[in-house]
Amino acid sequence: MIHSLTVILVILLLEISQISTLERSFLIKTIFISLVGTALEEVVFEICDCRVIESSTFSNSNIKSIIFNEYVEEIQENTFTGIANLKRVTFNNHGNNSDIIFKTNCMSNLDTLEEIVLPEGINLIIEDDSLISQTLFKMNIPENCNVDYRNLIKNCPKLRYSLPPHILILLYKNTLPHPILGFKLALVMMYSHK
Structure with a gap:
């Protein structure tokens, strides 16, 4: 029974290190789709060089923890939607570019989410009112992080009713x-x- 996907991702992606970032995103999504229904509880991204996490990548509702030990630039729409038991998302490395962009509805309907851990020194750009209303207060934001509050209020007209x-x-x-x-x-x- 597979409980952690770290080793699988590292082995697969080291063998095909010459493919593009988009092809890597697609490969990772395909791997997760093929593991639907398994007892997978933790996913750790290592040496994947996958900067964009695609829509609906994680379709396994048993996943409880996702750890990015590499640079992630963008979390696309519906990326984490459907992971009914997700408790923690951790970003450990921000790489050379210090922005993390959360797109629309990337974390909707995550009632079990307890914490989002962000690395130090990032610029957090949020383009989604569902992320704000549900998970902003669960974010572990280090003191030297910059949150784009102007963009947040501009793009989230329902903010005053949900926070x-x-x-x-x-x-x-x-x-x-x-x-x-x-x-x-x-x-x-x-x-x-x-």
């Missing part, structure tokens, strides 16, 4: 140039949230 008040204060405090003005707006948002 807890303490997150709203954090967002507006870090977005607006004047901290007092930001705090007043956050209070207005808190009232509309209730």
Whole structure:
């Protein structure tokens, strides 16, 4: 019974190190589709050079932990959707480029998710209100990370209806140039949230 996919991915991808990033993404997705129904609980990405994680890559609902020990640039739509038991996603390496982009609906319907761990020194770009409303408060964000709050508010019009008040204060405090003005707006948002 397979519980971790680390060794399988490393062996397969070391043998075919000359293929493009898109071909690697497709190969990884194919591997996961073929493992639907197995008791796989943890997936560790090592030496894959797979910067874009494709839509619906993880279709095995038994997966509880996904660890990226390599650079990931973009998490596409519906990437983690359908993993009913996912508890933790860890990004350990941000590589030379320091941006991680979370696309629309990449983490929708993840009721079991407990934590998203991000590496130090990244720029977090979120383009999805479902990620904000469900998982922003579960993110373990190191102090020297930059979250693009302006983009977040611009792209998430439903933000004020879905966030807890303490997150709203954090967002507006870090977005607006004047901290007092930001705090007043956050209070207005808190009232509309209730």
